[in-house]
Amino acid sequence: MLQVREVGYRYGHRRNWLRPRKENSFVLNQVTFELNHSSCLSILGTSGAGKSTLGRVVLGLQKPHQGQVLFEGQDLYAASGRFRKNLRRDIQVVFQDCYSSVNPLMTADQIIGEPLRNYERLSARELKRKTGELLEKVGLSVEDGNKRPDQFSGGQLQRINIARAIALRPKLIVLDEPVSSLDRVHQSLILDLLAELKASLGVSYLFITHDIQAAMTLCDRVAVMDRGEIVHLSDSPASLWNSQQTAVKNLIESVLPDHPGDRLTLF
């Protein structure tokens, strides 16, 4: 479904003869992977590894300087106009910071209804009914639809973000650190919700995270990124434990043991 081919991306101001481009300034370098229907690929990596940039490239927000992003066989950045809008409809997002990913002046209904208003011609009543359904699907109540973001907790806001992401029944949702801004309890609740939605909607996830445990609970495939490159890509999450890559080892060692002083015993 999603094919990322040798994608390269670099940040920085436009260079000129006064400021020559530095060698090797790529944030993404030759990134290649595939993602199938109803599956979940986790992109692991420390901050600065380029995983959020990869997410933005896949979402169609940042055109890569090299390579291609194919979605259902179509180049995401070559399409234009209405065709592109329809292609993008199937890729939605949940961002890390739940507070800044909702407009503080809108009600929950308006937030969740925005994608619906953009793609479907619905009457006000139908829209209200649909947003109500979506709210219930993510574990909130219909009455919450009239509240504004400052009346919700972080976990509830993240549920609203998820409701907005699934509103158009997309084929792929990019989850950019969706639980990192929440406490442990809400992390696991949100992960449960995501797993449940994946089963009921048949949606694929590109799960960007630095939390190896969260990745384990949700994903069937893992990729590890380090300094803009994918250093480990495998069909079984357990393979991480046999990897000799320093980046992978660092990630594994960062997991807190159940009891202080214990060595890690996940498997």
Next chain:
Amino acid sequence: MMKKIRQNTNGSSLIVVCLVLLSLFFLIALLAPWIAPYDPVKVDLLNKLADPSTQHWLGTDHLGRDNLSRLIYGARISLGFAVLIFLSALLIGVLVGCISGYAGGWLDTVLMRMCDGIMAFPNLILVLGIVGIFGPGLMQILLALMLVQWVYYARICRNMVISLKERSFIAAAKISGSSSWAIIRRHIIPNVQHPIVVIGTLEMGWAIMDISALSFLGLGIQPPNAEWGSMIHEGTAYIRSQPELMIYPGVLIMLVVILFNLLGEALSERYGVSKREL
């Protein structure tokens, strides 16, 4: 004094008082033909420079025209044109600011350098220059003041848009299929409205001052029509014998400007807009 007023009344009641008094001014201006006791341009040379009496509550000027009527009709010009300038500058400024901040790149550079150019000039000199080219008259003044005032709205709007653009709800809106125009309309403009209202209120005060100043210089409204600034100008000849001819319109200008400034202060406090941001 401002501080004392603010301490004695909490923010919102100050807003109410200012709004009530200002709307009173606007109401008087609007209803001028029904309220004013005399025709403001009717000359009565037998009665010139009369003292206040039951017929002429505020006396008459050097041509025997009723001062009160002229003040009331003058409010129409001063306030009416200030509102026109405010609205048009606001519209242009917010639009340019949003586009500039949202689009970025070369468009942003061109628009902002244009703003810098206008801001680098002292306003009054720029306006005098424009009026000098196109000749005196209210329309020219309106155009000139609009041209210098929109930059303030554009500047603040652009800066706010740039900081808003970093928030992920803009990216989320883009991903959920909203066009740039829809994002500006649904997400950006509602989030910049408070500072814009504050700066707009303060700019209203300036607009009234500028109109009066230009009319005082004889560049705005042409005689025999009345405007507060031009009334002060006409009064200068009688500063020794009849200083009230200058005092009446002067006091009114001062009152309205103070009200707008107080309202702006109160609103900025209410909305939590810091002065530095402006």
